[in-house]
Amino acid sequence: MWIYEKRLQYPVKITKTCPTSARLIISQYGGPDGELSASMRYLSQRYTMPIKEVGGLLTDIGTEELAHMEIICAMVYQLTKNLTIEQAKEAGFDAYYIDHTTALWPQAAASVPFTSLEFQSKGDAITDLTEDLAAEQKARTVYDNLLRMIPDPEIQEPLKFLRAREVVHFQRFGEALEKTKDRLDSKNFYYFNPEFDKAMFQGKK
């Protein structure tokens, strides 16, 4: 069960229309390393995690990613809500406009639609947590690229906040991986799959 909170985790107040920036930022909504992908990744992986605390962390970070998706969508929405047809044509936002007008639709900056092929839920705790570490780094790189490309402070402030969260999440997933390793034999972490070979993980075999 989720409970909606009627506020953004980080406030967004963008006063100017800029479809050029919207076209780039939308990648963190529906792009390969976007917040939707992040949230679905963690919320899918958590069910079969062998350590309860790791499932709890995936739930909390997966939930925070939903809040980040809302921040990104609020940015795209505010950047395009007063869009004119002339601005859409000049910024190359016309193709998006044809299919979605100014509504939000998850796609990457290069127009590739959102797909679950962008993340994995592999059913092996070490594999999934290693994927999660990489996912946070990939998202950080996207925010670095956006920050380089968009100098406007109104847009930069929320992007900087979101980038900082990737660094914190990386640390937490690293700690979750250490917790998982603590429960395995350090001579060979790969002797069995702790998520599938449950009896071996519980030490019954």
Next chain:
Amino acid sequence: MSENHLAIANIPIQPWGKLYSEADALNIGTIFQDLNKPFFAADAVLESKSPLVSGNEEKSQAQLEREQLMTKINELGFFLDDLTLYLDTHEKDTQAMQLYHEKSQEFAGLRKQFAQDYYPLSRLCIPDGMHENEANFCWLEGPMPWEGACV
């Protein structure tokens, strides 16, 4: 885990350290000074400049007060968000738990106040914002959060 091993990622467990103030933490994106790793193209700035409090000159006193309370809720809410993730991997850290206890009590008080004075921020706050014989359902009050204003 103190030992590093071959052929697997090794990440040190974060020790408890210095924290930012609530206002600075929201601007930076973490409460932990040790985890603030800014990008050169957009250096982290310490001075408070929440977008909600820009353009204060044209605002009424009532609106300013509401936005101040909302800013406080955002700051405290984020402080608890970051502390929750820390506790998810440091479940026996008594210092962090003591801080969580204090901040969460304060947060609950502010959300209750916001519901009483303005509108409920979540359905759990509806009991604080709903009165008998009201004409309109209070859950529908207030702007949608993506509109960028706390009016």
